[in-house]
Amino acid sequence: MDLAILYVKKFYKIIRGEVLVLPSRISVGLFFLVLIGLPLITRDPYIIRIIILTSIFAILAASWDLLSGFTGQMNFGHALFFGVGAYASALLNVHAHIPPWGSVPLGALAAVMAGLIVGIPCLRLKHTYLALTTLAFPIILLGIIFALPDWTGGELGISGLTRFTSSLLGNYYLHIITMLVLCTIMWKITDSNTGLIFHAIREDELAVKTAGINTTRYKLLAFCLSGFFAGIAGGLYAHYMRIAGPSTLEVSMSFTVVIWAIFGGAATIYGPVAAVFILFPLLEFVRFWPEYRTLIFAFIVLFTLLYMPEGLIPWVRDKIEKECPRCKIRNVSTRKTCRICTAGLD
Amino acid sequence: MAEILLKVESLTKRFGGLRAVNDVSFCMQQKEVLGLIGPNGAGKTTLLRLLTGILKPDSGSVIFKGTELVGLKTWNIVNRGVACTFQNMRPFRRLPIIANVMVYCLSPRSMHRGEWVKKVEDKAMDALEFAGISDMALEKASVLSQGDLKRLEIARAVATDPELLLLDEPFGGLSPAETDLMAKSIHRLHKGGRFGRLHSEGPAMIIVEHKLQQLMKIVDRIIVLNFGTILAEGTPEEVVKNPQVIEAYLGKEGD
Numbered sequence: 060m061d062l063a064i065l066y067v068k069k070f071y072k073i074i075r076g077e078v079l080v081l082p083s084r085i086s087v088g089l090f091f092l093v094l095i096g097l098p099l100i101t102r103d104p105y106i107i108r109i110i111i112l113t114s115i116f117a118i119l120a121a122s123w124d125l126l127s128g129f130t131g132q133m134n135f136g137h138a139l140f141f142g143v144g145a146y147a148s149a150l151l152n153v154h155a156h157i158p159p160w161g162s163v164p165l166g167a168l169a170a171v172m173a174g175l176i177v178g179i180p181c182l183r184l185k186h187t188y189l190a191l192t193t194l195a196f197p198i199i200l201l202g203i204i205f206a207l208p209d210w211t212g213g214e215l216g217i218s219g220l221t222r223f224t225s226s227l228l229g230n231y232y233l234h235i236i237t238m239l240v241l242c243t244i245m246w247k248i249t250d251s252n253t254g255l256i257f258h259a260i261r262e263d264e265l266a267v268k269t270a271g272i273n274t275t276r277y278k279l280l281a282f283c284l285s286g287f288f289a290g291i292a293g294g295l296y297a298h299y300m301r302i303a304g305p306s307t308l309e310v311s312m313s314f315t316v317v318i319w320a321i322f323g324g325a326a327t328i329y330g331p332v333a334a335v336f337i338l339f340p341l342l343e344f345v346r347f348w349p350e351y352r353t354l355i356f357a358f359i360v361l362f363t364l365l366y367m368p369e370g371l372i373p374w375v376r377d378k379i380e381k382e383c384p385r386c387k388i389r390n391v392s393t394r395k396t397c398r399i400c401t402a403g404l405d
Numbered sequence: 406m407a408e409i410l411l412k413v414e415s416l417t418k419r420f421g422g423l424r425a426v427n428d429v430s431f432c433m434q435q436k437e438v439l440g441l442i443g444p445n446g447a448g449k450t451t452l453l454r455l456l457t458g459i460l461k462p463d464s465g466s467v468i469f470k471g472t473e474l475v476g477l478k479t480w481n482i483v484n485r486g487v488a489c490t491f492q493n494m495r496p497f498r499r500l501p502i503i504a505n506v507m508v509y510c511l512s513p514r515s516m517h518r519g520e521w522v523k524k525v526e527d528k529a530m531d532a533l534e535f536a537g538i539s540d541m542a543l544e545k546a547s548v549l550s551q552g553d554l555k556r557l558e559i560a561r562a563v564a565t566d567p568e569l570l571l572l573d574e575p576f577g578g579l580s581p582a583e584t585d586l587m588a589k590s591i592h593r594l595h596k597g598g599r600f601g602r603l604h605s606e607g608p609a610m611i612i613v614e615h616k617l618q619q620l621m622k623i624v625d626r627i628i629v630l631n632f633g634t635i636l637a638e639g640t641p642e643e644v645v646k647n648p649q650v651i652e653a654y655l656g657k658e659g660d
Binding site: 273387 | 457459478479480481488489491495497498501504505509511512513514515543561
């Protein structure tokens with residue numbers, strides 16, 4: 060018993076020293092807690108369904124950020140990875156009768172292959188040209204899908220997939236935990252040495268080459284990682300909706316991902332996730348007003364980007380936190396001195 | 406006679422009708438410091454870019470420690486021990502200064518050279534210490550002045566622990582005091598030894614520079630380029646007395 064109390068005390072100490080010192084960390088902790096505890100408050104199937112879809116799209120937006128926000132490889136065809144993941148896991152599930160536990164990872168591997176196929180011709184391209192080329196790939200795949208209706212169901216898509224579980228709460232926890240784990244992994248990747256090289260490639264590729272780093276390999280790695288996470292999102296989507304249709308490959312899908320990520324703040328990972336959690340439910344709740352839905356969406360995004368060009372979340376973060384001029388540690392903006400080096404703030 | 410480190414044979418690069426580097430051949434010994442001078446547009450920077458593989462030569466060969474470098478990718482050449490700095494510095498502006506150097510510490514060569522140092526940060530910090538900008542390690546690279554950016558370039562070059570270092574105008578845009586400091590660190594780097602946790606064997610260097618006074622103090626030998634060809638070659642004393650060189654730099658007497 061004493062031991063348990065000791066551990067609880069230790070845990071509380073860590074929480075107080077590391078999490079409770081910064082409002083951004085508190086909000087991330089609250090976000091985790093609210094998501095996990097939501098079924099205690101409401102079990103409305105409609106709300107649960109929206110949160111599940113939001114989680115799936117949060118993975119997708121974060122994976123776009125990994126490739127385009129961090130590595131600077133502007134991908135305007137991110138729906139390709141999502142669609143490949145969805146269609147591959149649907150084909151495996153319906154035709155080969157592989158259960159979702161197997162078909163989603165295999166679908167993600169198919170999306171990794173798609174990442175390689177897109178990445179190799181795109182290695183020589185930059186900026187606008189890269190964006191235009193990547194835009195073409197999902198359209199090409201859409202053409203192939205319409206050309207092979209026996210396999211892919213054409214316009215109707217593949218339907219009749221099995222779900223992970225039939226229980227509402229089972230599905231809910233599966234999706235939010237997958238989302239939280241995958242986004243944490245992505246954030247960890249961007250925080251590692253590999254993430255540093257991704258950052259540097261975005262800033263100046265030639266300088267990274269003269270550092271003796273094989274930039275080709277790292278760019279392909281970025282394409283594959285991004286494809287993997289987007290593929291998982293696609294597979295989860297297909298299995299949850301029980302259909303993999305052409306809508307997963309549409310151009311509007313690619314652009315919505317870009318808008319989410321830029322609205323939340325590119326090159327942050329947490330930005331796009333937060334943006335999806337703000338924008339997607341918001342759009343769902345103004346459903347009763349269908350004519351103006353897209354207009355509202357457009358205005359919100361436009362005004363946010365006009366006044367917060369870095370994105371919403373970095374803007375909010377800069378308001379509530381200050382960076383110490385000496386040791387670059389972040390502090391609550393109400394503090395007068397830095398919590399580590401005690402240098403005066405502002 | 407020391408071993409030959411670098412052998413360049415009839416290297417040629419054309420940009421359209423212009424022969425930027427035309428049939429250039431020279432040799433370098435280990436630990437030699439070579440100055441490369443010439444008027445603007447003589448092909449000095451192009452020559453350095455050909456050596457590092459950023460540009461592909463039209464013909465000719467570059468042999469470094471017995472291996473042909475022409476046709477290899479830039480990162481591969483750098484991993485064989487050639488490092489270069491840029492004339493117009495190319496920092497990662499939105500990254501902290503230490504991260505700028507850490508990227509250079511992450512190359513396979515530099516990971517291999519100091520494997521007993523576990524932390525990349527420590528190595529990067531030592532490189533910054535050597536260049537003298539460690540006090541600003543956590544600032545963004547965009548706040549650096551011209552002189553500090555030059556020092557950052559030196560820190561990055563040290564981090565890859567090269568055997569041949571190509572410096573493109575290391576004194577460009579520096580004040581006299583900064584120039585002296587820079588010349589001192591280049592000299593210290595050339596002498597080699599331990600810099601904190603980093604180790605340098607005293608690389609050979611090719612220095613492109615316009616400030617001849619400072620250059621003369623550092624280099625063993627000078628090559629003068631003009632219109633892409635070698636105009637003169639020799640010790641600093643010989644070169645400054647060469648009438649052709651004086652003509653190329655200052656124009657003919659009586660014009």
